[in-house]
Amino acid sequence: xxxxxxxxxxxxxxxxxxxxxxxxxxxxxxxxxxxxxxxxxxxxxxxxxxxxxxxxxxxxxxxxxxxxxxxxxxxxxxxxxxxxxxxxxxxxxxxxxxxxxxxxxxxxxxxxxxxxxxxxxxxxxxxxxxxxxxxxxxxxxxxxxxxxxxxxxxxxxxxxxxxxxxxxxxxxxxxxxxxxxxxxxxxxxxxxxxxxxxxxxxxxxxxxxxxxxxxxxxxxxxxxxxxxxxxxxxxxxxxxxxxxxxxxxxxxxxxxxxxxxxxxxxxxxxxxxxxxxxxxxxxxxxxxxxxxxxxxxxxxxxxxxxxxxxxxxxxxxxxxxxxxxxxxxxxxxxxxxxxxxxxxxxxxxxxxxxxxxxxxxxxxxxxxxxxxxxxxxxxxxxxxxxxxxxxxx
Amino acid sequence: xxxxxxxxxxxxxxxxxxxxxxxxxxxxxxxxxxxxxxxxxxxxxxxxxxxxxxxxxxxxxxxxxxxxxxxxxxxxxxxxxxxxxxxxxxxxxxxxxxxxxxxxxxxxxxxxxxxxxxxxxxxxxxxxxxxxxxxxxxxxxxxxxxxxxxxxxxxxxxxxxxxxxxxxxxxxxxxxxxxxxxxxxxxxxxxxxxxxxxxxxxxxxxxxxxxxxxxxxxxxxxxxxxxxxxxxxxxxxxxxxxxxxxxxxxxxxxxxxxxxxxxxxxxxxxxxxxxxxxxxxxxxxxxxxxxxxxxxxxxxxxxxxxxxx
Numbered sequence: 075x076x077x078x079x080x081x082x083x084x085x086x087x088x089x090x091x092x093x094x095x096x097x098x099x100x101x102x103x104x105x106x107x108x109x110x111x112x113x114x115x116x117x118x119x120x121x122x123x124x125x126x127x128x129x130x131x132x133x134x135x136x137x138x139x140x141x142x143x144x145x146x147x148x149x150x151x152x153x154x155x156x157x158x159x160x161x162x163x164x165x166x167x168x169x170x171x172x173x174x175x176x177x178x179x180x181x182x183x184x185x186x187x188x189x190x191x192x193x194x195x196x197x198x199x200x201x202x203x204x205x206x207x208x209x210x211x212x213x214x215x216x217x218x219x220x221x222x223x224x225x226x227x228x229x230x231x232x233x234x235x236x237x238x239x240x241x242x243x244x245x246x247x248x249x250x251x252x253x254x255x256x257x258x259x260x261x262x263x264x265x266x267x268x269x270x271x272x273x274x275x276x277x278x279x280x281x282x283x284x285x286x287x288x289x290x291x292x293x294x295x296x297x298x299x300x301x302x303x304x305x306x307x308x309x310x311x312x313x314x315x316x317x318x319x320x321x322x323x324x325x326x327x328x329x330x331x332x333x334x335x336x337x338x339x340x341x342x343x344x345x346x347x348x349x350x351x352x353x354x355x356x357x358x359x360x361x362x363x364x365x366x367x368x369x370x371x372x373x374x375x376x377x378x379x380x381x382x383x384x385x386x387x388x389x390x391x392x393x394x395x396x397x398x399x400x401x402x403x404x405x406x407x408x409x410x411x412x413x414x415x416x417x418x419x420x421x422x423x424x425x426x427x428x429x430x431x432x433x434x435x436x437x438x439x440x441x442x443x444x445x446x447x448x449x450x451x452x453x454x455x456x457x458x459x460x461x462x463x464x465x466x467x
Numbered sequence: 468x469x470x471x472x473x474x475x476x477x478x479x480x481x482x483x484x485x486x487x488x489x490x491x492x493x494x495x496x497x498x499x500x501x502x503x504x505x506x507x508x509x510x511x512x513x514x515x516x517x518x519x520x521x522x523x524x525x526x527x528x529x530x531x532x533x534x535x536x537x538x539x540x541x542x543x544x545x546x547x548x549x550x551x552x553x554x555x556x557x558x559x560x561x562x563x564x565x566x567x568x569x570x571x572x573x574x575x576x577x578x579x580x581x582x583x584x585x586x587x588x589x590x591x592x593x594x595x596x597x598x599x600x601x602x603x604x605x606x607x608x609x610x611x612x613x614x615x616x617x618x619x620x621x622x623x624x625x626x627x628x629x630x631x632x633x634x635x636x637x638x639x640x641x642x643x644x645x646x647x648x649x650x651x652x653x654x655x656x657x658x659x660x661x662x663x664x665x666x667x668x669x670x671x672x673x674x675x676x677x678x679x680x681x682x683x684x685x686x687x688x689x690x691x692x693x694x695x696x697x698x699x700x701x702x703x704x705x706x707x708x709x710x711x712x713x714x715x716x717x718x719x720x721x722x723x724x725x726x727x728x729x730x731x732x733x734x735x736x737x738x739x740x741x742x743x744x745x746x747x748x749x750x751x752x753x754x755x756x757x758x759x760x761x762x763x764x765x766x767x768x769x770x771x772x773x774x775x776x
Contacts, residue, residue: 097554100547126554130543131586138540138583142511142547145534148554150547164537274532274548275561277507284535285522 076254076321083246086214086253087153087179087239088113090221092123093261096177097148097268100128100136104158105191106243107181111153133158137165144174145283147273149225151176155243156183156197163201169236170205171299172284175228175268176236178206179221182344182395183243184431192432193243195343198372199396199405205299207233207306208373210343211241215253219323220370222256225265226313232305242345244432256321264320307374327376329368330383332358336365338447339384341410342393343369346428346435353440364444369406380413389422389447393463395429402457411457422450428463439463468665474502478530485528486520490693492683492700493517493572493599495657500568500597503664504671506531508566509548513541513575516606516685517599539579542587542596545569549592566671567594573614574604577640588647588676595670595677598640601685609688613638616708617759618752619740621688626743631752636759644678645714651677653713658682658700662711662722669715682709690739702734707764708756712771719771728764731757 081089087110091099099118101111117123128143130136136152144150154162159180169176180198184190198208207227211217217239224237241247256264272281287295307327314325329347332354333339340350347368357364367383369376384390394404401408403425410423426443429435443463480501487494493516501508511534512518518535521528536544549567556562569587571580576598584596603621604610611621617636620626624633644652650673655663663681670677684700686693703709706729711722732753735741744753 097558098547098550100550124554124558126550126557128546128550128590130546131582131589135540135543135546135583135586138536138543139547139550141536142534142544142549143551144547145544146509146548146551146555148551150551165540168536274509274534275552275555275565277509277532277563277565280506280530280532282522282527282529282533285524285527286519286535287524291524 077257078252079255080250080252081214082109082248082250083214083217083241084110084181084248085113086218087221088117089255090218091151092117093256093258094149094151094222094225094265095123095262096125096151098128098140098143098150099125100130100139100143100150100152102130102133102136102154102158104133104155106183106247107153107155107158107179109247110179110181133162134165137162137169140176141165141169141172141174144169144176145172145274147270147275149268151178153179153181155181156185159197159201160185163204166201166206167204168284173234173299173302174236175234177221177224177228178236178238179217180238180240181243181247182240190431191243193245194430194432195395196397198238198240202373202405205235205303206373207235207237207303207310207371209237209239209371210369211239211246212345212347212368214246214249214251215323217241217246218253218255219317219321219325222261222264223313223317223325227306227309229268230309233302233309235302235306240344245345254321260320303374307376310371325370326379327371328379328383329370331366331368333365333367333383333386335363335386337363337386337388337451338391338444339365339367339387340391340393340440340443341367341369341406343372343406344395346393346395349435349437350440353437353444357441357444362444375409375413377413380410381417381419384414384419384421387421388451389424391424391426391443391447393426393428397427397430403460407457422453422455424450424455425457425460426463427460433464435463468668471660471664474664477502477505480506480530481521482528482530486523487516488687488693490686490696491516492657492685492696493601494520496599496663496681496683499657499660499663500667501531503667504566504568507563508568509534509545511536511541511545511548511569513571513580514538515572515575517570517572519606538575540583541569541571541575541580542584545594546587546590546592549594567592568597569594570597570599572605573598573600573602574612576600577613577638585647588644588649588678591675593674593676595667595679598678598680599683600680601683601688603688605685605688614640617756618744618749620743621740631743631749641680648717649677650675651713651715653679654682654709654711655679656682656700656704656709656711658697658704659711659723666713688740691737695737699734699738702729705729706731706734706760708734708760710764710767712767718774719767720775721767721771731760
């Protein structure tokens with residue numbers, strides 16, 4: 075039985091956390107993540123959860139304490155945004171390398187500087203190579219569903235990697251939407267009991283965590299980590315299928331929205347996908363063969379699904395909400411080029427940079443992307459020919 | 468509190484065969500620490516000599532659970548482990564009493580880890596923090612830290628033609644921890660084992676955060692023959708450069724009052740890092756350090772008098 079709720083994205087993440095009821099939650103405030111933790115703090119204060127909340131003095135300590143707690147065998151969550159994620163970066167990498175299945179909602183916000191509190195993806199794209207799984211969410215419903223699925227993905231013995239569930243600051247985090255949630259019992263049965271393979275608290279079988287790992291073993295351990303990330307693809311899919319059975323909502327690595335016969339496809343992540351779907355509907359009604367390829371899992375990157383989703387496209391517009399300075403295009407663009415490389419698929423790919431620092435992206439903007447794609451089909455576009463959406467001057 | 472003879476009957480929870488230098492008192496401190504703390508102890512350590520010499524994969528010198536995370540976050544890491552324990556205990560998933568000890572060298576404590584330590588103490592975790600203070604970043608090659616004494620020659624504060632070693636006094640870390648108003652703060656050294664192990668037992672028996680600053684001489688960094696480590700540990704105490712004292716719920720107790728308070732130059736003598744101070748032109752530096760030691764010792768005795776009922 076679904077419960078229909080009206081929540082902001084932050085509240086939706088907090089609701090999922092209430093139902094998961096982790097053993098330990100560490101936290102430090104940063105806009106726009108703050109309200110997520112306010113909500114969870116209410117649950118703690120009202121005795122609705124058993125979680126031990128560790129209110130640390132920095133995000134660096136939030137992730138450090140999360141690593142300590144997870145190494146002690148606890149199910150652990152934290153949440154952050156932008157500079158907070160940047161500050162914890164060192165330990166973000168260690169958490170993944172130590173194979174600790176921590177789940178962290180990240181409310182996407184532009185990195186300083188200049189300081190800005192609004193949405194772009196510079197924060198999470200900046201740590202795309204830290205070894206965390208990254209699931210991007212389109213709306214509050216997906217925030218809720220992704221957080222619940224993230225626990226099962228992270229703790230799968232073939233994966234054992236931490237997961238970031240990302241959602242766009244303010245656009246999703248502070249916008250009230252209607253969503254369906256599981257019953258508490260369904261949710262707690264779904265996540266089940268967590269049992270760590272080794273824990274610090276087992277003093278009878280003492281183990282050393284985080285040892286010095288030099289030329290003779292470090293490389294093999296990294297190889298094992300690559301394996302875990304590689305296994306995550308199948309696990310994300312199978313968890314998505316199981317979750318569909320439970321909730322009726324389907325989740326895969328990507329979502330293909332009218333791409334099967336599409337001549338022109340936009341590739342995007344996060345809340346922009348909702349905007350793009352409206353434009354696709356409008357243009358389809360006008361008889362245009364357009365579609366949207368939404369990337370849900372950016373790490374691991376779904377190469378096979380991307381290739382399948384773009385099979386019919388004569389021109390592709392890749393939307394990047396962060397910059398990879400000095401590189402030919404944005405992070406998503408590079409992945410799309412890599413995915414199509416060697417497939418023999420002849421198509422024109424245009425990279426669009428948009429929405430930095432919370433700059434709005436409208437229906438008209440997306441429509442103009444599709445219209446431009448119609449004009450470039452068949453032409454060779456240099457990878458460094460980046461176009462800007464909504465930029466003045 | 469067991470006597471050293473009794474403690475020596477306990478199982479040694481740090482094995483031999485680790486890679487520490489001969490005469491390394493930080494490692495002596497670890498052995499004494501765990502003889503007092505026992506098997507049911509989770510140990511966390513910041514990046515530094517102790518972590519490096521004891522955990523080269525696939526080997527470990529630790530017979531207790533041990534975690535190393537990074538340089539600046541030993542206290543935050545152990546506060547997380549302690550929170551996990553508290554949570555699982557409340558849920559009835561674990562029953563036994565476990566000690567939580569975070570550690571760091573002076574670099575990992577006075578400097579890069581100070582924020583993490585301050586936060587953990589303020590939050591009131593039931594944990595003991597041990598700073599093994601060898602007065603410089605020894606693991607990376609003897610660079611000055613916030614804990615390095617004034618006048619010390621280090622790799623980054625050498626005794627040169629113009630500048631004669633470190634120009635600043637050390638950060639008063641123990642005082643900073645006293646100012647946190649936590650249940651137990653102390654100074655110790657493995658040079659006085661019973662004093663140290665008694666303090667460890669006391670700290671672990673207390674419900675709440677505790678801190679012990681442990682002066683642990685390093686023959687490589689201090690530049691003296693390795694067999695003299697214990698002697699230099701005791702000289703630091705008997706010159707009152709490193710008083711042994713404890714502050715329990717705000718009450719000061721000086722654990723050792725030397726019968727004859729030796730001049731600080733007695734501790735400097737024979738240490739290569741202070742050799743340049745004995746040049747006539749640098750005598751003023753020794754005098755400055757002596758004045759600082761005298762002032763702090765007098766203030767310590769005064770506080771003992773004021774707080775002992």
